[in-house]
Amino acid sequence: MGIAKRLEDFLDASGLPYEVRAHPPSDYSAQTARRSHIPLEQLAKPVLLADEYGYVLALVSADRRIDVERLGAHLHRELELATEAEIDGLFRDCEPGALPALGTPWEIPTVYDDSLRGLRDVYFEAGGHGEVVEMRGGDYLELLGSALHGAFSEPASADRWRADDPRPMSASVR
DSSP states (O other): OOSOHHHHHHHHHHTOOOEEEEOSOOSSHHHHHHHHTOOGGGBEEEEEEEETTEEEEEEEETTEEEOHHHHHHHHTSOOEEOOHHHHHHHOTTSOTTOOOSOOGGGTOOEEEEGGGTTOSEEEEEOSSSSEEEEEEHHHHHHHHTTOEEEOOEEEOOTTTOOTTOOSOGGGGOO
16 A cells, blocks of 8 residues: 555655655554564554544554553543544545554644653554554654653563564553
8 A cells, every 4th residue: 555645745744754664564563563673662553542522542662552541541531442443434544454653644632652752763554554654763753743742551561462462452452
């Protein structure tokens, strides 16, 4: 599929350098990292959350999992995972399940975990299952602009998840 058009337009308009890197198709974050030959902690993993007020795109490094309860407490909201149908409806120009780690092009409020701060390079899905966007970490944070951030993740438990685990990462989000 290549990069989602809305994402490409947003990145191009930013003027910040980025590269789109192809990799063998993948179905979940750990597989994307492995097939792209990038460290899990440098892959920004998006999780779409919802409540009666709307959607929030939460971003965390792929070696961590979101504590939805803690994030909800910080935002004073009762968040839960969005359904696949909701994701597909919002991100129509992306392949099903290939959620990019930027909400701004889709006008979705975004929060990011502090695990994404201080990274030299950041990678994220480009809207398909066979490409990632590569950027300098500082440039990625610049794209996130005034998005709220904080500590709302925890390390992925080794007994619940491994890089070669065939289950999707969303199964480990709580």
